[in-house]
Amino acid sequence: MDRAAPPGGIPATGMIGRVRVPSDPAAAPRLATLAGLEPALRVTELVKRYPTGTEALKGVSLEIPAGEFFGLLGPNGAGKSTLIHCATGLARPTSGDIRVFGHDAVHHYRDARLAVGLAPQDLNLDWFLTVEETLDYHGGYFGMPRKERRERTRELLEIFSLTGKRDDRTRTLSGGMKRRLVLARALMHRPRLLILDEPTAGVDVELRLELWHYVQRINAEATTILLTTHYLEEAEQLCSRIAFINEGEIVAEGTGRELAARYGVASLEDAYLELVGRNELSRTRLAADAS
Amino acid sequence: MTAAQIRLLSLTRREVTRFMKIKRQTLGAPLLETFLYMSVFGAALGSRIDKLHGVDYVVFIVPGLIMMGWAMNAFTNNSSSILQQKFQRAIDEQLSSPASPLELLLAFSLGGFLRGMLVAALTFAAAAVLVDVGVAHVLVLVPALLLVGLFFSQLGVLIGVRAEQFDDVSFYQTFVLQPLIFLGGVFYSASLLPEPFRTLTRLDPVYYMINLVRYGFIGYTETNVGVSLALLCAAALGLLAVNYRLFVSGYRLRA
Numbered sequence: 001m002d003r004a005a006p007p008g009g010i011p012a013t014g015m016i017g018r019v020r021v022p023s024d025p026a027a028a029p030r031l032a033t034l035a036g037l038e039p040a041l042r043v044t045e046l047v048k049r050y051p052t053g054t055e056a057l058k059g060v061s062l063e064i065p066a067g068e069f070f071g072l073l074g075p076n077g078a079g080k081s082t083l084i085h086c087a088t089g090l091a092r093p094t095s096g097d098i099r100v101f102g103h104d105a106v107h108h109y110r111d112a113r114l115a116v117g118l119a120p121q122d123l124n125l126d127w128f129l130t131v132e133e134t135l136d137y138h139g140g141y142f143g144m145p146r147k148e149r150r151e152r153t154r155e156l157l158e159i160f161s162l163t164g165k166r167d168d169r170t171r172t173l174s175g176g177m178k179r180r181l182v183l184a185r186a187l188m189h190r191p192r193l194l195i196l197d198e199p200t201a202g203v204d205v206e207l208r209l210e211l212w213h214y215v216q217r218i219n220a221e222a223t224t225i226l227l228t229t230h231y232l233e234e235a236e237q238l239c240s241r242i243a244f245i246n247e248g249e250i251v252a253e254g255t256g257r258e259l260a261a262r263y264g265v266a267s268l269e270d271a272y273l274e275l276v277g278r279n280e281l282s283r284t285r286l287a288a289d290a291s
Numbered sequence: 292m293t294a295a296q297i298r299l300l301s302l303t304r305r306e307v308t309r310f311m312k313i314k315r316q317t318l319g320a321p322l323l324e325t326f327l328y329m330s331v332f333g334a335a336l337g338s339r340i341d342k343l344h345g346v347d348y349v350v351f352i353v354p355g356l357i358m359m360g361w362a363m364n365a366f367t368n369n370s371s372s373i374l375q376q377k378f379q380r381a382i383d384e385q386l387s388s389p390a391s392p393l394e395l396l397l398a399f400s401l402g403g404f405l406r407g408m409l410v411a412a413l414t415f416a417a418a419a420v421l422v423d424v425g426v427a428h429v430l431v432l433v434p435a436l437l438l439v440g441l442f443f444s445q446l447g448v449l450i451g452v453r454a455e456q457f458d459d460v461s462f463y464q465t466f467v468l469q470p471l472i473f474l475g476g477v478f479y480s481a482s483l484l485p486e487p488f489r490t491l492t493r494l495d496p497v498y499y500m501i502n503l504v505r506y507g508f509i510g511y512t513e514t515n516v517g518v519s520l521a522l523l524c525a526a527a528l529g530l531l532a533v534n535y536r537l538f539v540s541g542y543r544l545r546a
Contacts, residue, residue, distance in 0.1 A: 050546070082546075088387040091546040110389040118387055124380035128309045140301020141388035143294025185384070 037066040038102035040115075040193045040224035041087060046096035048082050048248075056082040058248040059096070064226060064241075066101070066192070069219045071239030072228045075276050079248040080228045081121065084195055088118050100193060114142060117191030121198040121228075123178040125170035131181055132157065132166040135188050142189035149188075156184040159214070176207045183211065193224045200234060212238060232269045242268070244275050251275060298390045299398060305385075306402025310368055321364055321410045322417065325356050329421065332478055343480055344511045353418045354508040355477030355501045360414045361436060362443040362500070365407035366468060369447030370460045372402055377451075377544070386545060392538035396448065400534075403444040411436065424508060431516055432507025438523045439500050445530035452534070452543050471497045482513055499523065 041064040048057040057079050064070045072080050085091035087098050089109055098105040098112075105112035125134060135156055139149035157163040160180040165173065170181065179199070186194060196215065200208040216238065219225050229235055235242055236256045243253040252259055252275070256268040263271040266284050273279045292300070310317040333349030340348040376382035385395060418424050426432055450463050475497030481489055492498050499519040506512035512519075538544070 085546060089545065090383055090387055092541055110391075113387060113389045116387070118383075120380070120383060122380050124383055126305070126376070126381040126384070127379060128312050129305070133308070137301050137305050138384060138388075140297055140304070141385055141390060143297045143389065145292070145297065 038099070039063045040066045040068065040101060041226065042097075042099045043083070043087070044097040044099075046083070046086060046098060047094045048079075048086055048091060049094045056248050057086070057093075057096075060245070060248070060250055062243060062250055062253075064193075064224060066224050067219075067222055069216075069225045069238055069240050070227065071235040071242040072226060072245060073230075073232070073235055073242055073272060074228075074245035078245045080245055081197060082248075083245070084118070084197055084226070084228070088116055088195065089113060114189065115192045117186035117189065117194045119183045119186040119194070119196050119199055121201060123175070123182055125173075125178060125181060125185075127169065127171045130167050130169055131162050131173070134170055134181060134185055138185045138188045144189060152188060152190070156187060160184045176203055179203050179207065179211075183214075187218070191223070193226065194218065195226045197228050198230065199227070200229065200231060208234075232272055236268050244272070246275055294389075295391075295394065298388070299394050302385060302390060302394060302398030303401045303405075306368075306372060306398060307405060309372055310402065310406045317364070317368065317406060318410060318413070321360055322413055325360055325414045326417065328352070328356055328478075329418065333422070343483075346509050346511070347422070349422050350424060350509060351480070351505075351511075352478050353415075353422065353424050354505040355475075357411045357414050357418070357508075358436070358439055358501055358504040359472050359477055361407035361411040361440050362472065362497075363407075363464075363468065364410045365403035365440050365443040366447040366450070367460075367464060368403035368406045369399055369444050370451035370454065370463070371457075373399055373448065373451030374454045374457065374460055377454075382544065386541075393535065396531075396534055396538045399448050399451075400441075400444045400531075403447045404440045407440050407443065408436075411440075426508060427510035428507050431503060431520070434520060435500070435503035435507055435523070438520070438527050439504065442500075442523065442527040442530060445527060445534055448534050449530060449537070452537055455543075471495055475501050477501060480513070496522075496526070 041062065043060055043062040046057050046060040047055070049055045060079070060083060062083075072083070074080050082091055086093045087100065087105055089105070093106060100112035100115050103109075103112035103115065126137075129137060132153060135153040136149050139152060144152070154163075157166055160183065162177065162180060162184065165177060170178065173181065183196075183199065186196075194215070199211055199215075203211070212234070215225055215227075225238075227235065227239060239256075241253065241255060242259060244251050244259065252262055252271075254262065259271045260267055263274040265271050265274060265279075265282070270279070270282045270284055273282050279285065329349060329352070332352055336348075342348070343351040373382070376385075390398075415424070446468075450460055454460050474492065475495045476492060481492040481498060484492060499514050500523060502512045502514040503516065503519050503523065506516055
């Protein structure tokens with residue numbers, strides 16, 4: 001990690017752990033070419049009703065343009081993970097339409113899933129595999145030829161400072177190493193849409209900043225990113241646009257400033273507290289009351 | 292190789308890697324179990340039993356032991372592997388990949404099928420060293436063993452997908468499969484049983500499988516070979532079709 005770089009900015013060089021990743025001067029032109037593409041994710045009137053009768057998504061519609069760094073915020077149980085699961089084939093939508101770069105993610109899922117990399121909230125690594133096997137098998141599940149898998153594995157092990165752990169079983173890794181591996185695995189097949197479901201939950205400050213820098217870099221290099229997080233500071237730092245989801249519905253969408261303005265408050269945090277009906281916790285209000 | 296072939300190969304390799312990394316448990320234990328059965332029932336007890344249908348008692352039980360090894364390992368492997376991956380949510384990686392339901396089903400099935408085949412082959416090799424085991428009807432033996440492997444690997448997949456806890460898997464293994472296999476005549480000839488046990492044995496589907504395999508090895512059977520093969524084929528393909536429907540629907544795999 002470039003420790004001199006500000007946490008919110010894109011560093012000249014990206015680095016996870018002690019490995020330096022050269023910046024890509026071609027990134028800006030590549031990003032510019034994304035303007036004419038299909039949206040990375042287009043969700044239309046998505047409903048997900050579980051057999052228990054719980055309606056986790058109540059007609060959600062959402063569009064994430066290619067190349068965007070998009071944040072999805074909401075309290076626990078709001079429908080964030082269900083939305084992600086519907087987009088990645090882990091949940092079956094009750095009705096509605098999901099398209100990833102124009103590909104139907106439900107009925108003609110193959111091209112849609114090839115375009116998506118998912119780093120789930122749970123560290124769902126395969127206990128029987130080593131670090132290297134984890135990446136290699138993932139590439140295989142996505143149809144990558146052996147030579148390409150080998151090269152990509154080596155590259156990701158370097159980037160995420162996992163080369164020394166390549167032969168270790170995944171369950172012997174520390175929490176931080178597991179988190180790195182989950183992210184490396186999601187990137188293995190070079191997805192155009194990277195979905196990060198609470199990627200920094202429970203990680204230390206250093207790793208959080210490293211991950212921030214890395215995902216900012218790959219976003220600058222044209223990877224669209226959908227981030228869910230409970231850390232509002234993280235969403236503010238990273239996301240160009242944010243949507244609030246609550247009780248299975250998208251209730252607001254815009255930049256951090258726009259959301260604050262919409263709720264008539266000073267910050268994204270206060271807007272969020274308005275959303276969940278807990279504005280008595282607002283630090284701005286408490287500070288004002290104290291003075 | 293096409294992308295589909297790479298996917299299927301990688302998914303299957305994952306299953307094989309899993310059981311090869313714990314081979315003391317997945318290969319060593321079943322082989323020891325078979326060796327103990329042969330020692331106790333064959334060498335110790337068998338020395339006091341006269342020939343059964345013209346062959347030594349220990350030779351008579353070897354086909355059943357080979358079939359049992361393939362069947363139990365195919366079932367146990369697939370049911371445990373799927374349930375473990377569901378527990379760890381590691382299965383999400385495969386479910387969110389471009390792999391089709393058929394590719395996923397084949398890979399999960401092949402894991403247990405190949406483990407069962409390996410255990411059966413090692414059992415046969417060990418038995419061939421200890422006793423004189425020949426192959427009387429290879430054209431019956433090979434399809435019979437392959438169908439037994441297919442049937443139990445599909446059964447393992449079905450139970451693994453349905454199971455919500457390890458108790459569900461061990462229930463089927465201990466209270467359903469093991470009694471059916473043991474009472475299907477691995478260690479004895481049903482023709483020697485008194486009524487009503489002789490008739491009851493004929494209600495056990497595993498009885499027909501054991502007879503098919505025994506016929507393949509030593510040429511002795513108490514059932515109609517053609518009918519048994521046809522029924523086994525129908526049952527195996529029927530289970531395959533049921534599992535395919537489950538994988539397409541995502542039953543207990545996708546929320």
